Amino acid sequence: xxxxATGSKDATRATxxxxxxxxxxxxxxxxxxxxxxxxxxxxxxxxxxASPINPADIxxxxxxxxxxxxxxxxxYASSASTSSDERPPVAVGGNEGVAVVTxxxxxxxxxxxxxxxxxxxxxxxxTWRSHGNxxxxxxTKVRTVEKMNEGGDSSDLDVIQLATLTxxxxxxxxxxxxxxxxxxxxFIIQNGANSGVGEAVIQLAKxxxxxxxxxxxxxxxxxxVAERLKSLGxxxxxxxxxxxxxxxKELVKSWVQKGEVKLGFNCVGGKPTTEMxxxxxxxxxxITYGAMSRQPLILPASLQIFKNVHASGFWLSAWNxxxxxxxxxxxxxxxxxxxxxxxxxxxxCTRNQWSIVSADVSALExxxxxxxxxxxxxxxxxxxxxxx
Amino acid sequence: xxxxATGSKDATRATxxxxxxxxxxxxxxxxxxxxxxxxxxxxxxxxxxASPINPADIxxxxxxxxxxxxxxxxxYASSASTSSDERPPVAVGGNEGVAVVTxxxxxxxxxxxxxxxxxxxxxxxxTWRSHGNxxxxxxTKVRTVEKMNEGGDSSDLDVIQLATLTxxxxxxxxxxxxxxxxxxxxFIIQNGANSGVGEAVIQLAKxxxxxxxxxxxxxxxxxxVAERLKSLGxxxxxxxxxxxxxxxKELVKSWVQKGEVKLGFNCVGGKPTTEMxxxxxxxxxxITYGAMSRQPLILPASLQIFKNVHASGFWLSAWNxxxxxxxxxxxxxxxxxxxxxxxxxxxxCTRNQWSIVSADVSALExxxxxxxxxxxxxxxxxxxxxxx
Numbered sequence: 012x013x014x015x016a017t018g019s020k021d022a023t024r025a026t027x028x029x030x031x032x033x034x035x036x037x038x039x040x041x042x043x044x045x046x047x048x049x050x051x052x053x054x055x056x057x058x059x060x061a062s063p064i065n066p067a068d069i070x071x072x073x074x075x076x077x078x079x080x081x082x083x084x085x086x087y088a089s090s091a092s093t094s095s096d097e098r099p100p101v102a103v104g105g106n107e108g109v110a111v112v113t114x115x116x117x118x119x120x121x122x123x124x125x126x127x128x129x130x131x132x133x134x135x136x137x138t139w140r141s142h143g144n145x146x147x148x149x150x151t152k153v154r155t156v157e158k159m160n161e162g163g164d165s166s167d168l169d170v171i172q173l174a175t176l177t178x179x180x181x182x183x184x185x186x187x188x189x190x191x192x193x194x195x196x197x198f199i200i201q202n203g204a205n206s207g208v209g210e211a212v213i214q215l216a217k218x219x220x221x222x223x224x225x226x227x228x229x230x231x232x233x234x235x236v237a238e239r240l241k242s243l244g245x246x247x248x249x250x251x252x253x254x255x256x257x258x259x260k261e262l263v264k265s266w267v268q269k270g271e272v273k274l275g276f277n278c279v280g281g282k283p284t285t286e287m288x289x290x291x292x293x294x295x296x297x298i299t300y301g302a303m304s305r306q307p308l309i310l311p312a313s314l315q316i317f318k319n320v321h322a323s324g325f326w327l328s329a330w331n332x333x334x335x336x337x338x339x340x341x342x343x344x345x346x347x348x349x350x351x352x353x354x355x356x357x358x359x360c361t362r363n364q365w366s367i368v369s370a371d372v373s374a375l376e377x378x379x380x381x382x383x384x385x386x387x388x389x390x391x392x393x394x395x396x397x398x399x
Numbered sequence: 400x401x402x403x404a405t406g407s408k409d410a411t412r413a414t415x416x417x418x419x420x421x422x423x424x425x426x427x428x429x430x431x432x433x434x435x436x437x438x439x440x441x442x443x444x445x446x447x448x449a450s451p452i453n454p455a456d457i458x459x460x461x462x463x464x465x466x467x468x469x470x471x472x473x474x475y476a477s478s479a480s481t482s483s484d485e486r487p488p489v490a491v492g493g494n495e496g497v498a499v500v501t502x503x504x505x506x507x508x509x510x511x512x513x514x515x516x517x518x519x520x521x522x523x524x525x526t527w528r529s530h531g532n533x534x535x536x537x538x539t540k541v542r543t544v545e546k547m548n549e550g551g552d553s554s555d556l557d558v559i560q561l562a563t564l565t566x567x568x569x570x571x572x573x574x575x576x577x578x579x580x581x582x583x584x585x586f587i588i589q590n591g592a593n594s595g596v597g598e599a600v601i602q603l604a605k606x607x608x609x610x611x612x613x614x615x616x617x618x619x620x621x622x623x624v625a626e627r628l629k630s631l632g633x634x635x636x637x638x639x640x641x642x643x644x645x646x647x648k649e650l651v652k653s654w655v656q657k658g659e660v661k662l663g664f665n666c667v668g669g670k671p672t673t674e675m676x677x678x679x680x681x682x683x684x685x686i687t688y689g690a691m692s693r694q695p696l697i698l699p700a701s702l703q704i705f706k707n708v709h710a711s712g713f714w715l716s717a718w719n720x721x722x723x724x725x726x727x728x729x730x731x732x733x734x735x736x737x738x739x740x741x742x743x744x745x746x747x748c749t750r751n752q753w754s755i756v757s758a759d760v761s762a763l764e765x766x767x768x769x770x771x772x773x774x775x776x777x778x779x780x781x782x783x784x785x786x787x
Contacts, residue, residue, distance in 0.1 A: 077705045280700055302700035309697050312668055312690035315712025317465045322710040324703025 022046035023056065023113075026367065027140035028379055029101035031082060033074030036383050040072065040104060042376040045086045050116035050144045055123050057145065058367065061174035062108030062138040063360070063395045064386040072104060078328055080135035103137025105396075109153065109173040110143075119147040126156030130177045132339045134328040139379075141367040141398055148336045151177075151343045168350060171358045171395055176346065179207035180355075182300060182327045183215050184346045190296045190323065191273045195220025198267055201276035202226040202251070202287055203303060205236050207358075207393075210243055212276060214353040215346070217244035224263065224272070226251055226287060243356055254286035263290050274298065281306030288320060296321045360393040361385065367398050410434035411444065411501075414755065415528035416767055417489035419470060421462030424771050428460065428492060430764040433474045438504035438532045443511050445533065446755065449562035450496030450526040451748070452774035452782045460492055466716055468523035491525025493784075497541065497561040498531075507535040514544030518565045520727045522716040527767075529755040529786055536724045539565075539731045556738060559746045559783055564734065567595035568743075570688060570715045571603050572734045577718075578684045578711065579661045583608025586655055589664035590614040590639070590675055591691060593624050595781070598631055600664060602741040603734070605632035612651065612660070614639055614675060631744055642674035651678050662686065669694030676708060684709045748781040749773065755786050 025047050030039040050056045070076040082100035112127045123129070129150040131138060136149060153173050186208075187193060199216060203209050204225030216223050227236050229250035237248040247266055253259045263272070271292040277284045278301030288297050288310060297320060299308055314320045331339060363382035369375045385391035413435050418427040438444045458464035470488035500515045511517070517538040519526060524537060541561050574596075575581060587604060591597050592613030604611050615624050617638035625636040635654055641647045651660070659680040665672045666689030676685050676698060685708060687696055702708045719727060751770035757763045773779035 077701075285695070299698075299700050299703045301704075307673070307697050307699045308703065309695050310687075310710065311695045312687050312712070313465075315687045315696065315710065316689075316714045317712070317717075319712055319714070319717065322698065322703065324700070324705070324707055326704045326707070329705075329707065 025142040027103045031099040031101045036072045044372050053118040053147050054116040054144050055112050055119050056114035057110035058113050058142050059110045059398045061170045061397045062105050063175050105139035106134045107178050108138030122147045124156045128154035133331045151339050180211040180346050182208050183211035186298050193221045198222045198272040199274040200224040203278040213243045213245045215349050218352040222246040251283050254283050280304045285309045294319045298325050300325045360395045362397045365396045365398045413530040415491045419487040419489045424460045432760050441506040441535050442504040442532050443500050443507050444502035445498035446501045446530050447498045447786045449558045450493050450784045451563050493527035494522045495566050496526030510535045512544045516542035521719045539727050568599040568734050570596050571599035574686050581609045586610045586660040587662040588612040591666040601631045601633045603737050606740040610634040639671050668692045673697045682707045686713050688713045748783045750785045753784045753786040
């Protein structure tokens with residue numbers, strides 16, 4: 012069953028994938044057909060172009076993620092004919108996406124023009140929707156309409172790359188930048204190297220002249236994964252079963268020579284991460300941004316006391332919250348610039364069409380929930396909604 | 400059997416507790432009776448007043464500590480009559496102690512005067528001896544002869560407090576200072592709170608207005624330990640069996656109110672330290688300086704990612720190596736000032752007399768090794784050599 016609400020005749024007809032209670036995404040998500048009033052004051056209205064389904068989005072709907080967007084009745088137009096029983100407070104799913112500005116509120120004209128492309132400046136805004144009204148300060152430009160008219164900036168980056176820009180590449184960018192000053196010839200080491208963040212790390216490190224030691228899992232097909240990472244610019248590859256061995260320590264030493272392994276990026280946890288931490292140089296810094304193994308980080312005291320290895324976490328949502336929209340814009344500009352220099356590879360994903368003019372809400376809902384189902388199962392790869 | 404060496408008639412007759420191979424301290428340590436030539440150039444000669452036996456000293460002799468002082472034949476005077484077979488290269492045990500300057504080399508007079516009291520500016524100098532020659536830059540003043548003639552500075556600190564100043568109180572001082580800016584009303588939490596460092600933390604935090612949450616072991620006599628820590632200025636006490644319980648979390652919350660637990664000091668490791676880390680406030684920093692449980696540090700990824708808890712190690716020997724003698728002097732001055740303000744409690748220890756004019760070397764050796772034996776066994780408390 013789909014929810015429905017209607018609005019005034021100036022309003023935009025829109026669809027959104029929403030939930031009113033936490034639970035299994037395929038069970039609690041519904042398409043809400045609704046109308047959007049024109050943006051007021053310093054807000055803009057956007058039409059989404061593409062929005063990915065990320066693991067954190069799923070955890071958020073399950074209610075197990077620390078960021079919980081407030082549920083509101085704001086999506087229902089005041090003139091809605093449905094009764095309040097049919098209008099439960101909802102949150103729109105999704106945290107990441109790229110959109111085009113379609114209407115500009117009276118005080119937002121100095122920031123955005125119709126036609127500008129934007130990404131989300133913070134988490135919890137809800138990106139699984141055809142259209143939405145957002146405060147200008149919550150959005151960050153990725154292409155200006157002027158530049159696009161001149162032939163386009165970021166012209167070698169497609170809509171999927173832009174839609175998946177604000178989580179993985181921005182996490183990689185900040186981790187490379189905020190903990191140590193990296194110079195050409197320095198090394199970083201990372202596990203989960205073929206994750207979205209891992210691939211972004213490789214591609215952002217390359218134009219900096221920073222060398223990468225990349226740990227992947229030794230399972231069938233790992234040679235192809237290694238080839239792909241090398242094609243992105245990975246300097247060295249290790250499989251997880253090589254960790255903890257004396258010859259691996261010697262191998263890394265031969266790669267690093269007089270350089271330093273200044274940073275380690277960890278999205279795995281458990282014993283293999285301990286072994287990765289041992290490969291850091293003196294004064295190295297291990298940054299944890301995930302825990303795929305669901306195991307904690309285990310650090311020998313000697314590594315911390317005598318080798319002065321530090322351990323910190325990184326969460327982009329917290330960074331975004333603590334920094335201004337100008338700082339976020341600067342980050343996006345620089346990531347885009349690095350992406351262009353690194354010639355970022357195409358994002359491997361399945362495109363799931365979201366017909367924004369679709370009249371058949373239940374057919375749309377069926378298609379969107381199919382994409383959610385694939386995103387929560389394994390073996391289907393990354394799923395992205397593409398709004399057309 | 401004791402080793403012996405003799406020198407010129409200007410030389411000072413000295414004894415030192417030395418080892419020529421790594422092993423069990425009571426088996427490898429010997430008294431070396433020897434002579435010291437007058438100090439040359441920018442060196443001074445000192446007579447030790449008191450030198451403690453620390454756990455790291457024992458580990459060093461066992462060969463399991465990362466700092467290994469080089470073994471040399473420097474202690475044997477050139478005129479030694481013994482054959483080279485009887486003069487194996489040796490290192491003098493001990494890393495901490497207080498000494499009085501007895502002779503000043505030609506270029507050291509602008510730094511030290513005869514009668515000044517000094518402590519060691521770095522590790523590995525060998526403090527278990529009656530006399531020694533040291534470079535001026537390796538020593539730090541704790542009392543000047545001028546001030547002593549005026550009635551004494553640091554006059555409320557006794558020789559044992561000064562002898563045990565450079566390891567525990569200096570570690571506590573740096574950990575309180577180097578990781579977060581602490582203001583009155585801020586909290587720190589620590590385990591092993593009745594260790595030498597733990598007690599120093601309490602006493603150095605007090606004059607800063609910094610409140611301390613102190614974790615001790617729940618074993619017979621823990622009430623007396625708690626009373627002692629409270630008499631030193633401890634704000635709150637927890638026993639380790641309270642860790643990980645919901646009511647303890649609530650209790651700490653009620654203590655801290657709107658304050659912040661900015662720092663945690665860990666000398667234990669393992670699961671109890673994980674539970675202590677959970678009591679840190681957002682952005683808190685856990686400093687590991689020991690691992691009494693011989694367990695590693697275990698940190699949940701969520702604590703690092705979402706709560707932004709950092710983990711670092713601290714090792715005073717590395718700090719001393721990386722900082723100038725002026726910076727070490729400043730630290731000692733400030734620690735002494737804080738100690739006086741906090742009215743540091745007497746150090747609980749057993750004083751083991753080291754007769755510096757003793758002619759009976761084997762009797763001396765017996766007494767010194769008895770102290771070493773007590774220091775390596777449990778239940779005898781802290782052992783200090785007092786040279787008289």
